[in-house]
Amino acid sequence: MxxxxxxxxxxxxxxxxxxxxxxxxxxxxxxxxxxxxxxxxxxxxxxxxxxxxxxxxxxxxxxxRKTNWSEKHFKFGLSRRTVREKILATKAKHRRYCHDCDSLFSKKDKSARTHIDHDVLVGITDEGLKEPTKFLRPKDDEKTQAQYFFTDETLRTFHRIFRKLGIRKVVCMGAPRLHEYLKIHSNGIQSYLLDIDKRFLDFYGDDEFAWYNMFNNYFFLGNRQQDEFEKFLVDTLNENVLLFVDPPFGCRSEPLTQSIKEISRTFGRLNNANQSLLPVFWIFPYYMENYVKNSMPEMEMCDYKVDYMNHNSYSSDKETSRKFGSPVRIFTNVPLKQIELPESEGYKYCSLCKRWVAAENQHCTYCRDCPSKNGQSYRHCQLCATCVKPNYVHCRSCGRCTQASGHSCAEYQAALNCWICRKRGHSERKCTAWTEILKRTGAKHGASNVRKGKRRCLICSVVGHNEKRCPQRERLLKEVTFLGQVSNIFD
Incomplete structure (x- = not known):
């Protein structure tokens, strides 16, 4: 269909x-x-x-329909809170967790007999109650509640970055392992967990956890938890709050973006600073960059490779991971020059880009950038006038570098974004909007975009750069950029 x-x-x-x-x-x-x-x-x-x-x-x-579900959520939350209070007052040897029923209970409870033939964890210590992700079975549905827990090394790196940035409060949206780590190992950094996994109601109080859906900014238990969350957002002592988002990688970015923006507006309202910036770390694969940028153009991708302990592909383990390491990155509105990455893991500081980059990310003198995104060392193509993946070849018909095998020019060109007008579906040589402007003005820019084996810019006719990087485009195309959104004469 x-x-x-x-x-x-x-x-x-x-x-x-x-x-x-x-x-x-x-x-x-x-x-x-x-x-x-x-x-x-x-x-x-x-x-x-x-x-x-x-x-x-x-x-x-x-x-x-709304009232019916709200009542069910409230009753469920109230019942789990009652259970939690009883368990905290129970000796560790009597504490049980049923993996089949996803519930915490005591050996002395009348309901204990219902778990006789179930998979039950016995003897949960006080330390265990503080780190439930160590024994809870991770959800594995990429489209709903996929739970991949960060490795200890990745958690330590996040912690160091927070401290370097002066962060004192972290909202962990969909990141329960980070919440646990900060609670136990970080003196001076507070954490609040927002998560759709209702199992955490058995382990955390309203002052540090809200049962929450990140795709509609919905608090299942209503004002009871939303009020506590807003108390956490109040920044009375310049505590520098950061929103850390770790969503399922198969999610829709648009509703998630809306929730991030609503929390940002709430943060500004509570702190009487509607124009203040709420720092955001959005954890997502590098190949989803377009989805992030389309929704939040102010976000930039950091080179740090995020590792998970229970996913082979999202890891730097050479025996199990993909060839070029984890594809997961940090997208953030924090200036990249402020994010210091660990030299012990092979990261380095590029004095020309003024940011920390991966070891394989080599600075290009033509592009004036460290361009690598996927864990490989990119190479510069003179015909594209940009850096590309090392295994890509240049297609003269498309005017771009692309995969050597399985390339269809018609399909590829239909998905192209023109480097002149920025519209989708054609290349620069076939940009009718630009052609009309040239006819109207009598200008003769860009008769050909190849000269002596190098790209010739169709906007200014200078050899050595492409239209996307043309230093004259802002003036000639009357282009204005604000928070990543671009407007020009083609709009």
Missing amino acids: GDKYKVVPEDVVNHPHCQHGPTLLFARTSRNSQDPEFFYGCSACRSRKECPVWIPKDEGSLQS
Whole structure:
């Protein structure tokens, strides 16, 4: 069918609820119809097998759906809080955790008999209650609750970066292992955990944990936990709060971005500084950079390779990981020059770029940048006038370097972003908008984009750089950039 789903950006307050909180409004288009179909769907699950909610936009009785789920969430949270209080007062030898039921209980409870044939962990110490991720079974669904826990070395690096930046409060959105680490090993850095995994209700109080959906900014237990979270955001002593986000890698970036922005606005409101910047660390694979930049253009990618202990590909273990190390990076609005990476792990400081980069990231004198993103040493292509992956070859038809095998010029060009007008679907040589401007003005820029084996800029006719890096484009194209958003004469 070729159906495509798009999230419609709007306030979710009056949307119907599913078990994961307010739904999102989706627009579905297909090849057989030009008119999109609008419906409400689950914010957290992309598979209807996980959450079957599918409600046509024009269906009524939305408020009743909301009340029903809210009451269920509140009753569940209250029951788990009661259990937690009892367990804290129980001796370690009597404490039990049932992996089949995902619940904490005491050997002396009347309900203990229901777990007789289950997989039960016996004798949970006080230290164990502080580090539940050490024994909880990680969720493994990439589209909902995929849980990959950071290695100890990665946690130590995060901790050092926070201290260097002067961070004193960290909001751990979907990062329970980091929350545990900071609580135990960091003197002076407070942490608050936001997570959709309701199992943590058994281990943390409202002053440090909220049962939360990052894709609709929803607090399952309502004001009870939201108020506590907002208390944490208040920065009365210049404590420098940072929002650390570690989402499932198969998630939609648009609703997550909306939640990040809503928390940022709340932070500004609470601290009477609506223009103040809330530092954000967004953990995502490097190949998802376009999704991050499209949603939050102010975010830049740091070279640090983030390692997980329970995922072979997201690791630097040479025996199990991908050839070039973990593909996971930090995307942040913090200036990269302020993020110091560990020399002991092979990172180095580039005095020309004024930032820390990976060992294999070699500075290019043509591009004036350390361009590597995937763990390889990139090379400079004179025909593209930019750095590319070492295994790429130049396609003269497309005017770009691309994979040597399996390359379709028609498909590739349809997905190209023009380096002149920045629009999708054509190359610079086929930019009709630029051609019209040249005709209208009588200018003769860029008759050809190749000269003596090197790229010739179609904007200024100078050899050695491409249109994207043209120093004249701002003046000639009347281009203005603000927070990563670009406007020019083609808009």
